[in-house]
Amino acid sequence: MTLAPSLKLPTITAIRAYSMGGAAAKVHGQGGGDYHDQGHDHWIDDHIATPMSKYDEYKQSRQSFGINVLGTLVVEVEASDGTTGFAVSTAGNPGCFIVEHHLSRFVEGKRVDQIKLIHDQMLNSTLFYSGGGGVVINTISCVDLALWDLYGKVLHLPVYKLLGGAVRDTIHFYATGARPDLAQQMGFIGGKMPTHWGPADDDDGIAKDIAMLADMRERVGDDFWLMFDCWMSQTVNYATKLAHAAAPYKLKWIEECFPPNQIESYRQLKKNMPAGMLMTTGEHTGTIEGFKELSDAGVDILQPDVGWCGGVTSLCEIAAIAKSRGQLVVPHGSSVYSHHAVITFTNTPFSEFLMTSPHADSLRPQFDPILVGEPVPEGGIMTAEQLDKPGFGVELNRDCPLERPFQH
Numbered sequence: 001m002t003l004a005p006s007l008k009l010p011t012i013t014a015i016r017a018y019s020m021g022g023a024a025a026k027v028h029g030q031g032g033g034d035y036h037d038q039g040h041d042h043w044i045d046d047h048i049a050t051p052m053s054k055y056d057e058y059k060q061s062r063q064s065f066g067i068n069v070l071g072t073l074v075v076e077v078e079a080s081d082g083t084t085g086f087a088v089s090t091a092g093n094p095g096c097f098i099v100e101h102h103l104s105r106f107v108e109g110k111r112v113d114q115i116k117l118i119h120d121q122m123l124n125s126t127l128f129y130s131g132g133g134g135v136v137i138n139t140i141s142c143v144d145l146a147l148w149d150l151y152g153k154v155l156h157l158p159v160y161k162l163l164g165g166a167v168r169d170t171i172h173f174y175a176t177g178a179r180p181d182l183a184q185q186m187g188f189i190g191g192k193m194p195t196h197w198g199p200a201d202d203d204d205g206i207a208k209d210i211a212m213l214a215d216m217r218e219r220v221g222d223d224f225w226l227m228f229d230c231w232m233s234q235t236v237n238y239a240t241k242l243a244h245a246a247a248p249y250k251l252k253w254i255e256e257c258f259p260p261n262q263i264e265s266y267r268q269l270k271k272n273m274p275a276g277m278l279m280t281t282g283e284h285t286g287t288i289e290g291f292k293e294l295s296d297a298g299v300d301i302l303q304p305d306v307g308w309c310g311g312v313t314s315l316c317e318i319a320a321i322a323k324s325r326g327q328l329v330v331p332h333g334s335s336v337y338s339h340h341a342v343i344t345f346t347n348t349p350f351s352e353f354l355m356t357s358p359h360a361d362s363l364r365p366q367f368d369p370i371l372v373g374e375p376v377p378e379g380g381i382m383t384a385e386q387l388d389k390p391g392f393g394v395e396l397n398r399d400c401p402l403e404r405p406f407q408h
């Protein structure tokens, strides 16, 4: 078959990987693709419950145990017609090594539309060291996103149009941060707060997080959604007690109570949940098999991070798993990479906006400062028009302190 002349697509001539921030860098606390790499006076590092909270010395700050060691990974791909695409995720220098010395062989020389083939080759060739998740899958996700960006930029189409087009004109957002009451004033439909206490604090911990919820419910009134994000910090018993204590305050969902592979814990919690409250998780799950297991366990909302689950190519597969079960897929906040996908999903009625302003009191683009032109919801809403630019509609901010630690 010969393609129409206009459809003769260029090939990929080069892939380059850069890092910013993280433990290997001289400059820290900027944000970027590793949104946990913020300054010290930031809500996202203020005594949030984690699996490390059982150690007193790691209770106060997630940076103290290394949540920001990886830093930002930037992957840039260049086509034979001179077009470039790029993406960012969380993988820093280790990601740069994997891209330059391993994944580059599957990318260079392929046509810009061969994304699914490259995706399959990246996943299968890394199975012997990926463990089905973590920094390897973050890296593969970043390459996948860069390829979609390049494809859109070559065709002069936004990624959401390449994926089949928008199923709605707008995306409505809830906000994650320390101040749901301020998010309400900004037009968001709900607010998700981190829990600050966990099983090591026992009933006292539950009482303190419920006091925070009660105070927030008082501020926002009855109809605004409030949710808890538990960042893998709990046990089934603790999560069950917390969920029941939160029910009178109309907690909409309880998120990521356990580490990603504790499928049995999710199955148990689902059985114990108060009527009407949702159980959600998925941001640290890196395979479609993992999402199938979470779906089987009865998770109500699957929450893949498109930068950590295999990219847009995997996110579409995960959305299909959820759809086949009547479950929702509401990705973990990942800005444009998520917006372009979710506007095409029938089972994503709303999405997440992660507040990266230090006090969660103003709108700051999630991956600030690494993307130029990163859109933010206006009045809690984003329109399809805001996404109507080639690729993911953003450019790389070359004023950021990018390093290229490896070259092939």
Ligand SMILES: C[C@H](O)[C@H](O)CC(=O)C(=O)O
Binding pocket: 044, 048, 176, 193, 194, 229, 231, 283, 332, 333, 352, 354
């Ligand atoms: C606030 C949470 O601990 C985490 O930093 C972000 C997250 O899990 C989410 O947005 O969901």
Ligand SMILES: [Mg+2]
Binding pocket: 229, 230, 231, 255, 256, 283, 332
């Ligand atoms: Mg979360």
